[in-house]
Amino acid sequence: MAVILAETAQLVTAVRYLGAAYLVWLAYKAFRTVAVKPPLGQLNTTPRSALRKGLTGFVLQLSNPKAIFFWLAVASVGGVGNAPASATVLFIAGAFVISFVGHGGYALLLSSEPLRRAYKRFRSWVEATIGCFFLYAGLRLATSDTR
Numbered sequence: 001m002a003v004i005l006a007e008t009a010q011l012v013t014a015v016r017y018l019g020a021a022y023l024v025w026l027a028y029k030a031f032r033t034v035a036v037k038p039p040l041g042q043l044n045t046t047p048r049s050a051l052r053k054g055l056t057g058f059v060l061q062l063s064n065p066k067a068i069f070f071w072l073a074v075a076s077v078g079g080v081g082n083a084p085a086s087a088t089v090l091f092i093a094g095a096f097v098i099s100f101v102g103h104g105g106y107a108l109l110l111s112s113e114p115l116r117r118a119y120k121r122f123r124s125w126v127e128a129t130i131g132c133f134f135l136y137a138g139l140r141l142a143t144s145d146t147r
Contacts, residue, residue, distance in 0.1 A: 023138030030131030034124050
C-alpha cells in the first residue's frame, strides 16, 4: 500500500481529504454529545462466560478496520514479507500479545466505577476537548501542503 500511495499523488490527496472529513465528522459527533447530552449506558450485567466475552472482543478486533490498517502499516515498515517464517510467527504473536494486553487493560480501566463516575462528572469538558482536537486535526490535514 505504501508503494501505491507513493506512486499515486492523487490517491494520497484523496485519502488525505477523506481522513480530514472523517476527523471533522468525529468533531461534530463530540460537539453534538456536548449539546444533546445523551444518557450514558449502564454496564451490561448480563452474565456471560469468559469464552464468549473473549470471542466477542476477538471478532470486534478482527472487524476493526483501524486495527487492520495499523498492523498492516507496522508489517510493511518492518518488512515482515521478506522475513523468515519464525520471525513472522514471532511478529504475529507479539502483535497479539500487545493488542490483548493493551485493549484488555483499557477495558478494565475504563469500565471501573471510579473512572466512570469521573467521566460522567467531566463528560462535557472531555467531549468538547476531543471535539476541538478532532476539528483542529481535520482542518490541519485538509489544509496541509504535501509538496
